Amino acid sequence: MKIYADRFPRFLFQVVTDLLVIAWVYAWIRAALWLQDQVQKLGVPGQKLEGAGSALADNLADAGGKVGKVPLVGDQLTEPFGKAADAARAVAEAGQSQQDVVGNLALALAIITAVVPILFVLLLWLPLRVRWMRRAGAASRVRKSPAGRDLLALRALATQPLSKLAKLGPDVAESWRANDDSTVDALAALELRSLGLRQR
Structure with a gap:
């Protein structure tokens, strides 16, 4: 917790x-x-x-x-x-x-x-x-799991404001679908940052 x-x-x-x-x-x-x-x-x-x-x-x-x-x-x-x-x-x-x-x-x-x-x-x-x-406790546990980065990225796509998502690039959803590492990392970091957590 x-x-x-x-x-x-x-x-x-x-x-x-x-x-x-x-x-x-x-x-x-x-x-x-x-x-x-x-x-x-x-x-x-x-x-x-x-x-x-x-x-x-x-x-x-x-x-x-x-x-x-x-x-x-x-x-x-x-x-x-x-x-x-x-x-x-x-x-x-x-x-x-x-x-x-x-x-x-x-x-x-x-x-x-x-x-x-x-x-x-x-x-x-x-x-x-x-x-x-x-x-925050759930996000901390998820970020340590093997698929945590992907799950956090998906959560960011679903819940973060469009203005924040747009700053990551015009084709952020397409890049996520293509499993682009930098986009997935950026989305996971965005989700963690919104909770005040650091990416590990």
């Missing part, structure tokens, strides 16, 4: 394009992580609410336990402290729920921020890159 072209202009274009795609992906992942951090900051009030509610519930439960030791009326005095502790726990749970919502929102926004632009570029770049790699 060929990953990069042999010839300089195509090779440079491929390397620069690959680096730009990597930079694009990296930049959007960093942007998504930054956005997630910013949205997570909205959960700070929820953290404070949860901490305050939990501390208040613990203090009220502790106070209720101490008041419960008072003879005769201890049980009656404990009940309001228990209800207040339950209310404080509900506040702490509300703070935790708020943090969960903010955390889920932060994650969803980060995923959307990263996935949409990355997918957009990959869907444009990856099919073209894979297609070239397959074509």
